[in-house]
Amino acid sequence: AQTVTQSQPEMSVQEAETVTLSCTYDTSENNYYLFWYKQPPSRQMILVIRQEAYKQQNATENRFSVNFQKAAKSFSLKISDSQLGDTAMYFCAFPNPGNTPLVFGKGTRLSVIA
Amino acid sequence: DSGVTQTPKHLITATGQRVTLRCSPRSGDLSVYWYQQSLDQGLQFLIQYYNGEERAKGNILERFSAQQFPDLHSELNLSSLELGDSALYFCASSVGAGGAYNEQFFGPGTRLTVL
Numbered sequence: 001a002q003t004v005t006q007s008q009p010e011m012s013v014q015e016a017e018t019v020t021l022s023c024t025y026d027t028s029e030n031n032y033y034l035f036w037y038k039q040p041p042s043r044q045m046i047l048v049i050r051q052e053a054y055k056q057q058n059a060t061e062n063r064f065s066v067n068f069q070k071a072a073k074s075f076s077l078k079i080s081d082s083q084l085g086d087t088a089m090y091f092c093a094f095p096n097p098g099n100t101p102l103v104f105g106k107g108t109r110l111s112v113i114a
Numbered sequence: 115d116s117g118v119t120q121t122p123k124h125l126i127t128a129t130g131q132r133v134t135l136r137c138s139p140r141s142g143d144l145s146v147y148w149y150q151q152s153l154d155q156g157l158q159f160l161i162q163y164y165n166g167e168e169r170a171k172g173n174i175l176e177r178f179s180a181q182q183f184p185d186l187h188s189e190l191n192l193s194s195l196e197l198g199d200s201a202l203y204f205c206a207s208s209v210g211a212g213g214a215y216n217e218q219f220f221g222p223g224t225r226l227t228v229l
Contacts (some may be wrong), residue, residue, distance in 0.1 A: 031215075032215065033215050033216070033217060035217070037220075043151075043202055043223060043225075044220070044222050044223065045157075045204060045206075045220035045223075046116075046220075047116075047217075047219065047220075050217065091156065091157070095212070095213065095215065095216040095217075101147060101149075101159040101162060101170060101172060101212075102157075102159075102216065102218055104156050104157050105156070106156050107156055
């Protein structure tokens with residue numbers, strides 16, 4: 001079965017600093033997508049970034065980037081120049097090819113402190 | 115804005131009642147997914163429809179049912195409501211039926227409160 005593990009239930013970071021959220025997953029697939037979703041206090045689920053497993057280059061979206069290590073099945077999210085608006089729950093997610101839904105990690109609650 | 119719409123935004127009802135949540139997918143998306151998120155919990159997959167047909171089923175209670183209509187909008191029906199059904203219900207949509215490249219876009223959610 002596909003699993004996604006986020007080992008950091010809560011993290012905090014000072015404004016303007018950099019923080020890394022970790023995620024590991026388990027799969028027997030070779031090609032797939034991986035996602036990070038953000039859920040701010042409004043509770044909207046917002047797609048932050050997507051990584052394609054067949055690409056060696058790490059995905060980047062403005063201040064958000066990933067460190068994707070396929071062999072280690074690790075997919076961490078780095079947030080640079082943290083802003084107060086980054087305060088949210090962050091979920092790592094992985095499509096479950098044998099079924100259709102996304103498999104979500106339990107989330108990391110990030111607090112950005114002024 | 116993901117392009118996925120959900121109505122209503124908030125719903126307050128009593129135990130034993132029945133409610134219907136509505137979702138319209140992004141233009142061009144054929145799949146609709148329903149998720150339940152209780153307070154401070156992760157997302158629990160309920161059910162998926164693809165082009166009008168049930169595609170996958172998760173931990174959906176027998177008191178809950180869903181359908182997808184010819185115009186691709188979907189409705190989630192919750193009946194004999196219990197206090198524990200209070201949660202945020204998300205709808206998501208995707209172009210395809212699923213697989214390893216399944217990217218889902220989420221609606222804003224419907225917050226259900228059962229009193």
